[in-house]
Amino acid sequence: MKRPIVELWGTGCYTPQRAMTNEEFSKRLDTSDQWIVERTGIRERRVAEPNESNACMAKAAAEQLLRRNGLAPSDLDTIILATCSPDRLLPSQACDLQAILGAKSAAAFDVGAACTGFLYGLSVAEGLIAAEQAKTILVVASEKLTSIMDWTDRATAVLFGDGAGATIVRRSTNGRGILASYMRSDGTLAELLYRPGGGGTHPPDEALLKDHSYYIKMAGREVFKAAVLSMADACDHALERAGLVAADIDLLIPHQANTRIIEATAKHAGLPMDKVYVNVDRFGNTSAASIPIALDEAVQCGRLVPGMKLLFVAFGAGFTWASMVVQW
Ligand code: ACO
Numbered sequence: 001m002k003r004p005i006v007e008l009w010g011t012g013c014y015t016p017q018r019a020m021t022n023e024e025f026s027k028r029l030d031t032s033d034q035w036i037v038e039r040t041g042i043r044e045r046r047v048a049e050p051n052e053s054n055a056c057m058a059k060a061a062a063e064q065l066l067r068r069n070g071l072a073p074s075d076l077d078t079i080i081l082a083t084c085s086p087d088r089l090l091p092s093q094a095c096d097l098q099a100i101l102g103a104k105s106a107a108a109f110d111v112g113a114a115c116t117g118f119l120y121g122l123s124v125a126e127g128l129i130a131a132e133q134a135k136t137i138l139v140v141a142s143e144k145l146t147s148i149m150d151w152t153d154r155a156t157a158v159l160f161g162d163g164a165g166a167t168i169v170r171r172s173t174n175g176r177g178i179l180a181s182y183m184r185s186d187g188t189l190a191e192l193l194y195r196p197g198g199g200g201t202h203p204p205d206e207a208l209l210k211d212h213s214y215y216i217k218m219a220g221r222e223v224f225k226a227a228v229l230s231m232a233d234a235c236d237h238a239l240e241r242a243g244l245v246a247a248d249i250d251l252l253i254p255h256q257a258n259t260r261i262i263e264a265t266a267k268h269a270g271l272p273m274d275k276v277y278v279n280v281d282r283f284g285n286t287s288a289a290s291i292p293i294a295l296d297e298a299v300q301c302g303r304l305v306p307g308m309k310l311l312f313v314a315f316g317a318g319f320t321w322a323s324m325v326v327q328w
Contacts (some may be wrong), residue, residue: 041259115316165292
């Protein structure tokens with residue numbers, strides 16, 4: 001088994017106070033709790049207040065993590081922030097976080113890989129440390145998806161939620177850390193899950209507000225099929241690269257989009273559901289933030305303890321997909 005170069009040092013997360021149930025959606029849209037639970041497994045999601053920004057949520061997750069590790073913001077030399085729902089398009093969300101966190105010694109940049117962003121961010125952090133360009137990297141994923149979803153579109157509005165999660169990547173000190181990782185993309189399928197307007201090809205104008213093209217559009221069934229196939233592919237590759245088999249894995253933390261996607265992924269990987277961490281029922285799909293939020297919960301409730309082998313897998317817009325095996 002490969003000796004890890006870097007380890008994930010601690011976790012932190014933040015989710016908004018306000019929990020919104022399926023019942024609330026059924027009062028404003030032609031949908032029902034039964035439909036949403038049967039098709040997605042989601043029962044409620046957290047919704048940020050209007051003044052609760054992506055940066056605020058990232059800061060809260062990062063501060064919890066730094067406190068738990070006895071670190072100050074000035075100890076960070078790099079901030080990598082994964083998001084597809086930034087507070088503004090320029091500058092990066094990571095620079096806003098760097099400012100409000102007071103991380104005076106840190107370089108800061110965003111990773112744009114949608115729901116796969118946290119795993120892409122961890123891999124970039126591993127590379128920076130291997131190249132001796134950084135020592136203490138904050139990798140944070142933060143999403144305010146409720147600000148970019150169309151609240152009148154029942155096919156997407158019921159799926160998403162807000163929140164943030166974080167970890168520190170540093171050189172491995174005791175044989176723990178990332179054993180293998182795998183990243184892929186297929187941009188030819190971009191328009192199955194995207195925001196058509198608001199960028200350079202369709203700059204903001206009145207038409208944009210009327211046709212709702214500023215918001216997330218998704219071909220749900222096609223995305224579903226691609227997610228299942230890609231997450232299966234990613235699990236196989238990460239295990240093979242780590243020189244492990246499914247029986248070696250103690251816990252699978254998949255991207256939390258939909259229980260049917262999670263169950264199909266676990267089945268393909270040959271892992272029973274009692275080895276799979278699921279919290280999509282309480283948080284919905286928080287895109288890049290879903291894995292670090294689930295990771296933090298798994299650690300805090302004692303489901304993940306040192307010595308365990310962990311498999312992460314994610315799929316998202318792009319399309320992008322990735323996986324990682326970690327010795328915790
Ligand atoms: N309530 C009630 N009916 C609905 C709703 C809703 N919220 N949304 C769609 N429907 C209707 C559709 O209009 C359609 O009606 P019709 O048959 O009269 O045309 C019917 O339900 C079936 O629609 P489908 O889209 O075929 O339903 P499906 O079983 O595929 O479930 C879902 C839809 C839940 C979106 C599913 O395709 C899915 O989970 N896809 C993955 C999407 C995803 O998670 N994307 C997130 C980003 S990528 C990622 O994180 C993996």
